[in-house]
Amino acid sequence: xxxxxxxxxxxxxxxxxxxxxxxxxxxxxxxxxxxxxxxxxxxxxxxxxxxxxxxxxxxxxxxxxxxxxxxxxxxxxxxxxxxxxxxxxxxxxxxxxxxxxxxxxxxxxxxxxxxxxxxxxxxxxxxxxxxxxxxxxxxxxxxxxxxxxxxxxxxxxxxxxxxxxxxxxxxxxxxxxxxxxxxxxxxxxxxx
Amino acid sequence: xxxxxxxxxxxxxxxxxxxxxxxxxxxxxxxxxxxxxxxxxxxxxxxxxxxxxxxxxxxxxxxxxxxxxxxxxxxxxxxxxxxxxxxxxxxxxxxxxxxxxxxxxxxxxxxxxxxxxxxxxxxxxxxxxxxxxxxxxxxxxxxxxxxxxxxxxxxxxxxxxxxxxxxxxxxxxxxxxxxxxxxxxxxxxxxx
Numbered sequence: 001x002x003x004x005x006x007x008x009x010x011x012x013x014x015x016x017x018x019x020x021x022x023x024x025x026x027x028x029x030x031x032x033x034x035x036x037x038x039x040x041x042x043x044x045x046x047x048x049x050x051x052x053x054x055x056x057x058x059x060x061x062x063x064x065x066x067x068x069x070x071x072x073x074x075x076x077x078x079x080x081x082x083x084x085x086x087x088x089x090x091x092x093x094x095x096x097x098x099x100x101x102x103x104x105x106x107x108x109x110x111x112x113x114x115x116x117x118x119x120x121x122x123x124x125x126x127x128x129x130x131x132x133x134x135x136x137x138x139x140x141x142x143x144x145x146x147x148x149x150x151x152x153x154x155x156x157x158x159x160x161x162x163x164x165x166x167x168x169x170x171x172x173x174x175x176x177x178x179x180x181x182x183x184x185x186x187x188x189x190x191x192x
Numbered sequence: 193x194x195x196x197x198x199x200x201x202x203x204x205x206x207x208x209x210x211x212x213x214x215x216x217x218x219x220x221x222x223x224x225x226x227x228x229x230x231x232x233x234x235x236x237x238x239x240x241x242x243x244x245x246x247x248x249x250x251x252x253x254x255x256x257x258x259x260x261x262x263x264x265x266x267x268x269x270x271x272x273x274x275x276x277x278x279x280x281x282x283x284x285x286x287x288x289x290x291x292x293x294x295x296x297x298x299x300x301x302x303x304x305x306x307x308x309x310x311x312x313x314x315x316x317x318x319x320x321x322x323x324x325x326x327x328x329x330x331x332x333x334x335x336x337x338x339x340x341x342x343x344x345x346x347x348x349x350x351x352x353x354x355x356x357x358x359x360x361x362x363x364x365x366x367x368x369x370x371x372x373x374x375x376x377x378x379x380x381x382x383x384x
Contacts (some may be wrong), residue, residue, distance in 0.1 A: 028276075029267050059251055062251070084215075084220075085207075086219065087220070112215070112216065112221075113221040
């Protein structure tokens with residue numbers, strides 16, 4: 001998506017080690033109109049997959065998943081990383097490595113909101129190694145739900161996440177696809 | 193707001209001890225169309241306060257703050273509870289007691305996104321004791337920004353938050369105002 005790529009070039013910062021800082025419009029400060037446009041684009045791309053629910057992981061996935069859900073008219077569930085006291089004792093829980101935290105984090109969904117037969121569209125901010133998204137896939141599958149599509153705002157092609165998701169056999173779309181980040185240079189291209 | 197009150201009566205659960213579970217449409221699963229309607233209502237209520245930025249706290253504040261920001265056409269900043277590696281070393285940080293965690297949590301905002309002269313509208317999911325919102329107020333004031341309004345989806349009048357916010361002298365609006373939660377009975381009324 002041209003608008004997102006241009007914003008990344010203008011306001012994104014490559015911090016080295018493959019870390020892209022997009023805190024000024026995605027991760028800490030959010031540009032709501034850009035996020036709304038991204039949600040509309042995801043809704044268009046996944047219009048025909050028959051999703052019944054959008055699934056994401058807190059925290060940074062919430063904004064793009066919510067705007068996508070608004071445009072699709074579907075409920076959105078965000079996997080929690082800490083079990084709140086309002087959640088039942090019996091939950092779906094999996095572990096996923098956190099790139100930015102350098103350790104494993106829990107991803108937790110209540111069985112109240114992911115049911116057998118549900119068709120799940122996963123939306124997240126980044127597709128890097130794919131490990132967070134695969135964690136969400138495990139949660140959905142544990143509930144008997146079926147994954148019908150995966151969308152990410154920003155894909156870092158060089159981290160190989162798309163290959164990790166390929167065995168799922170579902171459409172995977174990213175709105176900005178970064179093929180290399182050498183020094184300050186951010187280069188966009190096609191997914192492999 | 194009628195629509196939100198009706199939804200709380202239908203799907204909210206009083207868990208005792210003043211805890212209201214709204215995980216099926218606000219806190220874990222989100223109803224995006226309801227959240228969009230709430231954002232539109234906040235935008236209407238705060239149309240004339242001259243806000244330049246919406247501020248909230250992760251995690252549950254993100255959804256209502258984002259939809260409000262969409263309708264106001266303003267950037268939204270969510271205070272982080274853990275400092276990500278993309279954030280500079282020098283930050284605004286304050287502590288606030290977490291009702292649901294039973295301990296103090298950090299609220300952190302990067303000086304990059306809260307500036308002197310900014311006019312800040314705070315939006316959160318709950319107004320209970322007001323301590324999280326007062327934490328956000330401290331962060332904004334540390335940056336030299338001015339608070340121009342405070343909105344919460346759900347106010348628990350019996351926890352006294354509104355009185356705690358009164359010295360700020362800014363408009364405070366909640367969309368559903370709960371005056372008592374005895375047993376299973378949720379009663380709506382006017383703020384005191």
